Amino acid sequence: MKLQELEKVFYFMKRDMIAFSTYKTNMILMILSALFGALSYAFLGSNAQMQSVLELYNMNLTTYLIIGIAFNTYIAQSLTLVQRTINPWSLEEVLVSPTRLATFIVGSSLWGFVWSTGVIVIYLAVGILAFGVVLSVNIIGTLLVVALGIGTFIGFSMAGAGVLILTKQGDPVTTLITIATSLFGNVLFPPQVMPFQLQVIAYFTPQYYFFTTIRLVLTGSPLITILPDILVLVLMCVAILPAGYLTYSWCLKKARKNGTLSWF
Amino acid sequence: MNTSSGAQELTTTHQYAIETRNLTKTYKAKTARFDQGFSIFKRRENRTVKAIDQLNLQIRKGELFGLLGPNGAGKTTLVKILCTLLPPDNGTATVNGFDVREQSMDVKRSIGTLFSIGERGFFWRLTGYRNLEFFAAIFNVPRHGRGERIMDVLDLLGLKDKAHEHFQKYSGGMKRKLSLARTLLADPPILLLDEPTTGLDVISSRNIRDFIRNDLTRKAGKTVLYTTHYVEEAAQICDRIGVLNKGKLIALDTPNALKEMARKGEIVEFVVENISDNQVNVLRRMGGVDVVTAEVLGNRVGKTRLRMRLENPDLLPKILNYFFEAGIRLVNFKREDATLEDAFVKLTSRGAAE
Numbered sequence: 001m002k003l004q005e006l007e008k009v010f011y012f013m014k015r016d017m018i019a020f021s022t023y024k025t026n027m028i029l030m031i032l033s034a035l036f037g038a039l040s041y042a043f044l045g046s047n048a049q050m051q052s053v054l055e056l057y058n059m060n061l062t063t064y065l066i067i068g069i070a071f072n073t074y075i076a077q078s079l080t081l082v083q084r085t086i087n088p089w090s091l092e093e094v095l096v097s098p099t100r101l102a103t104f105i106v107g108s109s110l111w112g113f114v115w116s117t118g119v120i121v122i123y124l125a126v127g128i129l130a131f132g133v134v135l136s137v138n139i140i141g142t143l144l145v146v147a148l149g150i151g152t153f154i155g156f157s158m159a160g161a162g163v164l165i166l167t168k169q170g171d172p173v174t175t176l177i178t179i180a181t182s183l184f185g186n187v188l189f190p191p192q193v194m195p196f197q198l199q200v201i202a203y204f205t206p207q208y209y210f211f212t213t214i215r216l217v218l219t220g221s222p223l224i225t226i227l228p229d230i231l232v233l234v235l236m237c238v239a240i241l242p243a244g245y246l247t248y249s250w251c252l253k254k255a256r257k258n259g260t261l262s263w264f
Numbered sequence: 265m266n267t268s269s270g271a272q273e274l275t276t277t278h279q280y281a282i283e284t285r286n287l288t289k290t291y292k293a294k295t296a297r298f299d300q301g302f303s304i305f306k307r308r309e310n311r312t313v314k315a316i317d318q319l320n321l322q323i324r325k326g327e328l329f330g331l332l333g334p335n336g337a338g339k340t341t342l343v344k345i346l347c348t349l350l351p352p353d354n355g356t357a358t359v360n361g362f363d364v365r366e367q368s369m370d371v372k373r374s375i376g377t378l379f380s381i382g383e384r385g386f387f388w389r390l391t392g393y394r395n396l397e398f399f400a401a402i403f404n405v406p407r408h409g410r411g412e413r414i415m416d417v418l419d420l421l422g423l424k425d426k427a428h429e430h431f432q433k434y435s436g437g438m439k440r441k442l443s444l445a446r447t448l449l450a451d452p453p454i455l456l457l458d459e460p461t462t463g464l465d466v467i468s469s470r471n472i473r474d475f476i477r478n479d480l481t482r483k484a485g486k487t488v489l490y491t492t493h494y495v496e497e498a499a500q501i502c503d504r505i506g507v508l509n510k511g512k513l514i515a516l517d518t519p520n521a522l523k524e525m526a527r528k529g530e531i532v533e534f535v536v537e538n539i540s541d542n543q544v545n546v547l548r549r550m551g552g553v554d555v556v557t558a559e560v561l562g563n564r565v566g567k568t569r570l571r572m573r574l575e576n577p578d579l580l581p582k583i584l585n586y587f588f589e590a591g592i593r594l595v596n597f598k599r600e601d602a603t604l605e606d607a608f609v610k611l612t613s614r615g616a617a618e
Contacts, residue, residue: 090384090385090386090387092349092379092385093379093385093399093446094402095348095349096347096348096349096372096375096377097372097399097402097403098369098372098373098402098403098404099402253351256349256350256351257350257351258291258292259289259291259315259341259344259350261349
């Protein structure tokens, strides 16, 4: 390769590096995700997992994982739903219309939830038909837990989208929630396989209560037995949903004031 | 034009369709990180830019008002304030009698806004019709008759036959027309059109200008705020023109009156050979020579066209004398009528000097 061509290659890289470095938050979050991702997979492979699952949930590992993965997809989708609506150009077009912010958020997120619900049905159907997963669904309990989960994670999603409107790429809220979900959320392994200090953190995350209760209501546990966990989830939802909305509208207001709404 | 939608109920008795008083908007701008050395954690310098500076403007109902200004003059900022997207720092702005800060929903119901790159707000994998159907819903076009309204608007802009084609297959002109169609869906009394012809070919631009002048203002009686940096475009269609520079309104009048302003004095044009940049600057500094534009003629090596406004005709011999002394060869000379472009250059270069 000629020197001149090598110089061009360097300038391509330099251009991308400078552009990338302007998204400092995103860069730090990517590094954090990699670190915590490695930790999650280490716990997933631990021998203690199988024993804990059997003891705590009275279900086999396949059932445990299928439910965990299915609803984790749901949660992951929910977390980014509001973010996906903030295409700066369509956002401006919507904001100049006589449409309320709440209408915009709910309307923009609805299809994502419909689609995610379809994906969950596919996961569970494959689990039942191919792997012999046995479910005994408590319908009221499931609807209640799903509604609380949606409320909570939409709250996080709005907070994340709000921060993204300001940072433009990479929001710490969504990354931290994703990390917390994979590490403490009871998705692929129970927190009980982790050291005690980390277990304590899990009890402060809504993910832990969501995944614990959804497994139990899908496998026939009566609502009364999981009432304490559901009450914790209710409290978290009541706190996180309005906090997320307020964060989103505050960030949107700030971006409008600064005139940076369409900067991405 | 159909005026049956809900927006018309918002018509107020307010004298002006758009009015601003001491309107000011300031941006904080940071210097680029790598312009200050190679550190991603280094703090960047903040500076303040006044995008709109104490602006007082009144646009009458039914008027086609042109807002002319060079890039960065504050035209888009003003449009964004008027459509409630951007809150002003100081002063007031009312649209259709409603305050942009306090009555934003009423303002939104009163306006249709076309952003300069508004086609990016469309959903490229939907047809033109489906796109408008979505926007009709969020702009409160009544469900009953919504389909007819969409087809009427598409018909008005000559897009009826393309209604069910995907947006991504539309040409640039069609995309801009669909943007204009979107602003008309709710039949608002006031239209804010931010550089509606930017990037379009001559024919498409003319079609859109004719449509705005004839159909929207003359026939439908809508108030239009039309921003552009194309001088002749504004001169052709606008009832009045405001010239904005560095956030300030530096002139406001009819196109003819603005031309008159430039006509005071003498407009002369020379074609000369072998003139250097320094020699052009000498002319610029010459007393009584108001504006000098120099254009290198691409098809003739070494030839430059100089266009200048002289405060009085007696300056002409002085300039010819300078050419002679400096060894600049005069190839051609003519006297000209002032154009709106002359007025624009005069006004904006004066603003830049200040």
